Amino acid sequence: MEPPQTVTIPMAMHIGKPAKPIVKVGDLVKVGTKIGEADGHVSANVYSSVSGKVIKLAEHLLHNDTTTTAVVIESDGAMDVAEHLAPPVVNNRQDFIAAIKESGIVGLGGAGFPTHVKLDVDPERIDYLIINSAECEPYITSDTVTMMTRSADMAYALQTFARCLGVDKVIIGIENNKKEAIAAMKTMAASIAECSVEVKVLPSIYPQGGEKVLVYHTTGRKIEANQLPIHVGCVVINCTTVAAIGAYLKTGMPLVEKCVTVDGGAVKHPQNVIAPIGTSLDALFACCGGLVEQPAKLIYGGPMMGVTVPNADAPVIKNTNAALALTSKEAKLPKMTACIRCGACTNTCPFGLAPAAIAGAYDKKATEMLRSLSVETCMECGCCSFVCPANRPLVQTNKLAKQFLKEEKKKEESDT
């Protein structure tokens, strides 16, 4: 896309502490100039995505209802690249982790967890590196496009994983409806000699890309509630994250742009757009022919787990994989009615939970009951709410119940 006139780059585009802004109003920046310094271990660097002038450091309301500082940069339209950028020297594990930390790369599948933190584990514990290429949410195809166009970057990253972390088994989990991406991944897998790379074609069933679901379907290993993939010897990384790592290792260009699926009934020409981070949704939609009608909902991510944003001023951030503008017809949800105990929720739950029973227990605030129903296992995929013929807020209640149990646990701990 054309360089946007301004970009708004929040300092918190990841899980963890926001970065500290290191530029001031009036500073000149280029593509790849560091504008935010990671604050502590669980944090990430932030870079300018355009060349131009810093015009504002503003309070910015994030979609999770917290505020952070955002650096607003007026683009000069030139997209000049910062001169100092050079491929990092990576000879061992420490170099590799440090390089990823420097690159500002976070989990691009949607979670935004700083990648260097995820990889900073004892390499002996890693049996499998699993590349999450499932991309199971409706509408989204940005990962698919990345796999089709950036397999060389991915290959370079995987070779480095093998060299520096001693990863010997890589599994690429991908849904069977992405034929071209599967072909690209198979070609890439064959080209890698440093480790075994298996392309595992999985059924296109949401939520195939849920971390626990993917680990189970690729390795047969089960991750307990409140545990991470590394507890069962797996590291799961999204394919676009892998491509970003490869690109950084090759060129030294940090994470400054993102492939975003722009879709939804209100968008005139839905397509994937490679957008500088900080581009407003407005500019993104304009690049897709504009909006054909006033959208009823704007969503970061997919329609099953994505979050709504209040208006189209919201910027593309690091982990934005899709921007959906749903029409009122698409966004219309049926009226909630009484539960008819049909069991659709429990029969559709990938983890075999009983959402209707959980909702009942939550209404009574029955702590022990909620624990025995294993609500903490819930990955919030939303299938229960999607299938409920009475349109009950089931996954929504699960989220509340999880939060409630966390608070109860805290209370219990402070009591003892």
Place this chain on the structure above:
Amino acid sequence: MSSLTKLTVSPHIHSGRSTKGIMRDVLISLLPVTVAGVVIFGMRALLVVAVCLLCSVGFEALFNLITKKEQTVGDLSAAVTGLLLALNLPANIPLWQCAIGAMFAIIVVKCLFGGIGQNLVNPAVTARVFMLVAFSSMTVSAFPVDAVTGATPLAAETMPSLLTLLLGNYGGTIGETCTLALLIGGIYLLLRRVITWQLPVAFIGTVFVFSLLMENLDFLRALSLVLSGGVFIGAIFMATDYVTSPPTAWGKVLFGLGAGLITCLIRYFGNYSEGVSFAILFMNILTPYICQWTRHKVFVTGGNK
């Protein structure tokens, strides 16, 4: 600043399935057997259907109106109850008794317990049992137009032929005799994924195996016993009611086994010649326990750390 849009929690889309849609499918699936019942038992059967339907819907509307609750007749569940009740009554039943049966099903069994989803037992089944006990007209069977006169075949010495049992031109309630039409409706419900096969198969299978053992392995006689006395309408349409049966596959199997067993125990050792309604009612009451025993195994536990 561009105009504001709505903020909600995910998911932002819905499958489109609704209670009303499910109930509409059940009504459609009951159409063949309703038509068959009218053909077999005459226009009087249609009258019974009409009265039960109107009364069921009417009583629910009235109850909601008087108690100032949200009107729920639009979800079509009252219509399903009315139709199912009618299909479980003989065509010659006095119409005032139909009205009382419908009132019992809707007001006593359903609305007083909190309306749709809250009833402990199946309204149509319970109303039928109530009517069996209350009205003598229920025990003598219909006046079939061109079929065997008298009581349901279970009480009779000789059974109708298998073809007769399939087509339904013999004595019984309006909707229980034409097995063919019931099967068509059942297949429709399976294809529409309104019901699953486990409960009906377990129910019907249990009745068949039990009968086979009791009838000295007389295959034909056991088959005749399965095809008569309301086993099919009970197993496919009444026992599969969401509200009063377990949601999981194993729960459904357990429900079907129990219902089949109780049906046969009543048939062979009880005072009533027909046991399907009692069996379903009994299993309805056990359902909360079956639900607890047969919850899905959770993918991973260990949420208490």
